[in-house]
Amino acid sequence: MSELPAGAIYDRGYRHYDGPREGRSRRITAILVAGVRRALGLKRNWKTKVVPFGLIVAAFGPVLAFIGIRLLVGDAAGEFLGYADYFSIVAVVLLLFAATAAPELLCPDRRQHVLALVFTRPVTRPDYLAAKLGALLLLMGLVALLPLVILYLGNALTAPSAATYLREHLGDLGRILFAGTVLTIFYAAVSLAVASLAERRSLATAGLIGSFVASSALANILFFTAPPTLPLRRWLTFVSLQGLAGRFVEWVFGEPFDDGSLAQQAGFSGSAYLAALVVLTVAAMGLLAWRIARLQP
């Protein structure tokens, strides 16, 4: 039997790493996690946390307050906002969240000239796009879906019979998930597409909020000042970006459009607004992919 050597010296010098490598998902996750941290201002000073956490509080605050009151005083708390009404709050929060988080995810990479660092690693443009989109979808999904799901569960738990509520309102849960998912994808795609056009975060934020607000105002002004006989006048309803989201949610929850409103007078069904959201989302994704493919490191 051969004797084991009493000792050994190992060469710990520099040599090329040929060991196992993780797959594509690891690379995407690394950029995604860095993006989420950046968008939330984690590991940075408190000022960078004010806007993202302020918006999260704005999304969750009302529903948590309502559930708290219902738990304290029971049915005497009365009826809270319906799901469609709550979505109208969430849509504003989503717009503001997207307008601040999307530029935070994309603009600094170009402004700080770090793309050369990323694209000289085994990271492809689609990996980069997937990571940035994934980070924003994750954060916005949190804001769009979770408060509504909590509201739904809160309604169930504070109802006289939770089981009855869940059975009778199961469709609402489906509608919450459907509307929340569509809005999340829409705002994420559009905001990233706008952010991909600007190098400065402030410009991207102002551009996104401005285009949503201005398009809404423009659609109403043009519609209500144009002569009713003007051909294609009713199509002006699709110019209002924020209006698309609102009308879509109202349609999903079976709410009628407000009397005398642009949407009501335009006469389109809610599914037309869903189609418009899909078209805009696809166009925004196309623009985003085109911009990222042409990024100059």
Next chain:
Amino acid sequence: MNQTASSPVVELRHVSKWYGDVVAVADLSFELYPGITGLLGPNGAGKTTTLKAITGLLQPSQGEVLLFGRPLIGDPMLYRAIGVVPDGDRLYPRLTVRSYARLHAELQGLEHPAAAADEAIARVGMEALASRRLSGLSKGERQRTKVAGAIVHQPSLLILDEPMTGMDPGQRARFIELVRALGQAGVTVLVSSHILGEVERLATQILVLVGGRLAASGDFHAIRDLMADQPRTVVVEASGARQLAAGLITMPTTVAVEVDGDRMQARTRSVEAFATELPRLAQEQGVSLREVRTTDESLEQVFRYLVGRR
């Protein structure tokens, strides 16, 4: 990477890149092998374009770039074998040294990113500053951190674009030591710089770009030898320098001779002929030679010549 000793790590074949009517580099062909190679050239010579073509950040208008015998564009997995330190201050300022290195280890898909990051940080001598944010580091420390991010996966090829710009002399000395250690460890290192003194201390192999074209490549001493039309200066300290000068000036290869006491400075087109004739003359005239040396063997001399002759 499976690479035979004789096959080049990097190979450029007739690479040209133009932007509209502007030609950035034209018909570049060269090969890189393990060791340190300096990429030199005045501003606008095409150094960064060449490095971008090698690192796959731009597609050449013509020609091809092969890394380990394969084209990089369309094969991102080749980045697993290369490390790149781009020029400028390209960093995420909010990250710490450790999180920066770890991010790159994750982008490389390493199985143990934390351990790999710590090892790379130790290799560049940044252990004491590993928890420091990048925004709080000196220029030299940031460059070392960038190198840590680039070597976290222990690449076979390391490309450094103007890595010493903005460093103080102490930082430069330490950085040169680090890169030399990597070169000695068998890494193929390509370092671009316009600071000739540093490249001279770092690399013996050079590539000189002038006006987007390759002006010279190889060992810079060998390049100096090829500069036949450029006279070389030889300084001689001898007891009878004036007598020696009178004999040397009759040589057809001697261009000029200056004498100052026991010191003579001659300019010759053939160091070989000078080296043969000098001892013969000294013996004939009974002159004792105390010192004979050439003075313009520097890289700067070579560079000035190559840049000036276009």
